[in-house]
Amino acid sequence: MNEEMTVVVNGEERQVDGTSTVLDLLYSLNLDPRAVVVELNREIVRRPSLGSTALHDGDQVELVHFVGGG
Amino acid sequence: MATTAETLTDTPLSVGGREFRSRLMVGTGKYRDNSTMIDAIDASGAEIVTVAVRRIDLDRTKEEGILHHLDPQQYFLLANTAGCYSADDAVRYARLAREAGFNEFIKLEVIGDEETLLPDVAGLLEATRTLVSEGFKVMAYTNDDLVTALRLEDAGCSAVMPLASPIGSGLGLVNPYNIRIIKRRLSAPVVVDAGVGTASDACITMEQGVDGILMNTALAAAENPVAMGTAMNRAVEAGRLAFLAGRMSQREIAMPSSPTTGMLG
Numbered sequence: 001m002n003e004e005m006t007v008v009v010n011g012e013e014r015q016v017d018g019t020s021t022v023l024d025l026l027y028s029l030n031l032d033p034r035a036v037v038v039e040l041n042r043e044i045v046r047r048p049s050l051g052s053t054a055l056h057d058g059d060q061v062e063l064v065h066f067v068g069g070g
Numbered sequence: 071m072a073t074t075a076e077t078l079t080d081t082p083l084s085v086g087g088r089e090f091r092s093r094l095m096v097g098t099g100k101y102r103d104n105s106t107m108i109d110a111i112d113a114s115g116a117e118i119v120t121v122a123v124r125r126i127d128l129d130r131t132k133e134e135g136i137l138h139h140l141d142p143q144q145y146f147l148l149a150n151t152a153g154c155y156s157a158d159d160a161v162r163y164a165r166l167a168r169e170a171g172f173n174e175f176i177k178l179e180v181i182g183d184e185e186t187l188l189p190d191v192a193g194l195l196e197a198t199r200t201l202v203s204e205g206f207k208v209m210a211y212t213n214d215d216l217v218t219a220l221r222l223e224d225a226g227c228s229a230v231m232p233l234a235s236p237i238g239s240g241l242g243l244v245n246p247y248n249i250r251i252i253k254r255r256l257s258a259p260v261v262v263d264a265g266v267g268t269a270s271d272a273c274i275t276m277e278q279g280v281d282g283i284l285m286n287t288a289l290a291a292a293e294n295p296v297a298m299g300t301a302m303n304r305a306v307e308a309g310r311l312a313f314l315a316g317r318m319s320q321r322e323i324a325m326p327s328s329p330t331t332g333m334l335g
Contacts, residue, residue, distance in 0.1 A: 029128055044169050066121040066149065068121065070150070070287065
């Protein structure tokens with residue numbers, strides 16, 4: 001049985017599988033890893049490392065992209 | 071007309087070791103819809119387009135990212151740090167923007183006051199130094215203040231971007247004297263950013279001899295953004311050409327244009 005854990009994604013708590021990586025999180029949110037920039041506990045996770053970076057209970061994740069702006 | 075223009079050859083805009091085809095840069099915010107935005111940008115002829123970094127809406131209640139509409143092959147994406155009120159925040163946003171993988175340029179904004187959106191120049195200098203040391207090409211949004219502009223240049227900015235007037239105000243170029251002296255004293259490119267309201271503002275700004283101009287609201291909030299894009303395209307070219315042509319000197323009394331001799335007796 002996989003235990004779940006809680007991570008905070010863009011300010012909201014989410015339950016994820018206890019063995020999730022950052023890449024798993026993106027896939028579970030239907031996000032294309034090439035179109036997202038990830039910050040984990042204030043540190044950027046580079047794209048090649050997304051699949052090897054494990055999430056931990058209480059992690060703070062920011063998922064950002066480009067929007068219209070001046 | 072084309073031959074007249076061709077007698078004055080202009081060099082392309084060069085920022086951070088890269089040449090650009092247009093001296094006009096435009097933002098992508100506040101358009102009523104994305105197809106209007108794309109058409110307005112195309113009409114403006116701009117190559118550099120600015121974008122902002124924001125959280126993805128995980129509930130998908132809002133519009134998707136701008137790259138669904140804007141082809142990064144066609145435009146040079148210049149990310150900004152709009153909305154940042156400290157050097158640390160601006161550096162954080164700049165790093166995220168660079169990680170998107172398009173380029174190392176950043177339009178650096180460190181805002182100091184919510185009502186006027188005027189820059190916090192101390193924070194701006196601090197963030198500039200950090201980002202330049204990390205290899206960023208920094209284009210810094212700043213006041214029309216010569217000393218700050220000089221300090222930004224010393225700190226390694228690739229371009230200094232003094233305001234024409236406050237962001238989104240549409241007041242036009244309120245202090246051409248300040249902009250002229252900044253341009254005269256700096257070696258770094260000077261790109262006027264913010265405050266332009268209509269085509270004459272853009273033209274007058276370019277007539278000061280600056281290297282370029284960046285605008286957003288003037289297009290996005292026009293009744294017809296696409297027509298305004300065309301107007302701005304022409305205004306920037308007209309202003310640039312007028313600067314290169316060298317304007318006549320001004321005088322406060324008339325001087326006849328027709329001969330004063332040969333009049334009938």
